[in-house]
Amino acid sequence: MSKEQQNNTDKIYIFDTTLRDGEQSPGATMTLEEKLQIAEALDDMGVDIIEAGFPIASNGDFAAVSEISKRSKNSVIAGLARAIPADIDRAGEAVKFAKRGRIHTFVSTSPIHLAHQMKKSQDEVLEIVTKTVSQARNLIDDVEWSGMDATRTPVEFLARCTEAAIKAGATTINIPDTVGYSTPEDYYQLIFDIISMVPNSDKAIFSTHCHNDLGMAVANSLAGVRAGARQVECTINGLGERAGNAALEEIVMALQTRADALPYHTNIDATHLSKASKIVSLAANFPVQYNKAIVGKNAFAHESGIHQDGMLKNAQTYEIMTPESVGLKQTSYVMGKHSGRHAFKKKLAELGYELGDNQFQEAFVRFKDLADRKKNVYDEDIIALVDDEMGSAGDKIKLLELEVVSKTGGEHRCFIKLDVDGEEVSLTENGEGSVDAIFNAIKKAVGANPHLLLYGVDAVTGGTDAQANAQVRLEMNDKIVSGRATEPDTLVASARAYLSAYNRLLVDSGAAAQGAMSG
Ligand code: KIV
Ligand code: ZN
Secondary structure, three states: OOHHHHHOOOEOEEEEOOOOOHHHOOOEOOOHHHHHHHHHHHHHHOOOEEEEEOHHHOHHHHHHHHHHHHHOOOOEEEEEEEOOHHHHHHHHHHHOOOOOEEEEEEEEOOHHHHHHHHOOOHHHHHHHHHHHHHHHHHHOOOEEEEEEOHHHOOHHHHHHHHHHHHHOOOOEEEEEEOOOOOOHHHHHHHHHHHHHHOOOHHHOEEEEEEEOOOOOHHHHHHHHHHOOOOEEEEEHHHOOOOOOEOEHHHHHHHHHHOOOOOOOEOOOOHHHHHHHHHHHHHHHOOOOOOOOOOOOOOOOOOOOHHHHHHHHHOHHHOOOOOHHHHOOOOOOOOEOOOOOHHHHHHHHHHOOOOOOHHHHHHHHHHHHHHHHHOOOEOHHHHHHHHHHHHHHOOOOEEEEEEEEEEOOOOOEEEEEEEEEOOEEEEEEEEEOOHHHHHHHHHHHHHOOOOEEEEEEEEEOOOOOOOOEEEEEEEEEOOEEEEEEEEEOOHHHHHHHHHHHHHHHHOOOOOHHHHOOOOO
């Protein structure tokens, strides 16, 4: 442990893995630009360590980790590596430009992984730990070692691996609940036992990494902290494999709001949380569940009469933290067709958006168009409209025209005109229903047949004039991507959501290679 770490024993280091474990969520593939934007937001918010990717997984991942390393201001930049020499070298190469870089190497330790996946004995794994951590330590001073599936590993063996990793030079030891199986009591005990049993444990920082399969990732991480862990691995919006990872915003706000019960602090400026959540949701094309703690649309909404009455008398009656504390700005006025350019700009600033001139102009034209069709344009409408505008910038294929004819019990026909990389393509196609006809028409126009994994629509606000928010998830050549679009018309939203996903399929970001690893 460094001097700084020893002097800060109540400090919890926040290790964000949105760009690595988060990106492993099916459909959450992000472009390089999006990853850079997220890394900048994490750095500005005060994240101590950003796990920027898995450099050996693809050229795209390598480029993201090395570019984020070059640009990082304060955060340590980590690259993930399996316990394989080529992985470790590649991770070392990717993080070498960072002011402070880290190699994070992992190997499975549980009997079930050893028997079925690794086909190795415990002694062989111990040897691998020493060799790989030593190799990483020869490349860089900051090395993290993780025992994959640690929570299903006999504690004596995990302790031996931990001792060997620290002896070989690991400065952080991560104890992952890879399959989200632990309870807070189990996890507390495991961290406590490992720290107590390992003779050189004072030479490393211990870390939590909890998955949310049973909905206990945050509770488990906090139990780990109480037992002595001083680093928490987490993701924005809880993004991650399967049910996701512990949510960064929940960890941070639990520590901030319940400092009486959890007397620790982080370096995070919580007023950046809402904005970061929005950026990640948009980049990963993963909507945030309405009632998600801290960053959900309803997290600070009070609907029942009794609650509203209490809130009007004193906000503390039903509010344990303020919306402002997580960066939500209370905006005062509803926009409409008489609102001009100046009011629109002011509203965007209140909602936390900074648009370039061209993007502002495009968003303003769409806002005026919407205000002509809809009496009141609410904040939710503007957020959806701007997110849509930002999300579709740079698309190669754009919708120019759509006409759908649907008859009860009869045919469903779609005429579509697309701009395909500067060329107009138009045709007519039939389907089992309106949306089927639209998707068939797009597939024919682009000459591809991706597998549709998900299609859904919800309304941005109430009322029959509400905008529709459509979501589409597609799979092709082992790559899964999601797309979203918001439009006053449900069918146009559906067509644009399909195109948004298809445009992502055209961008190579190495999702296929990532599918090869777990956790
Ligand atoms: O869940 C897990 O075990 C992981 C490791 C790679 C740390 O993500
Ligand atoms: Zn994981």
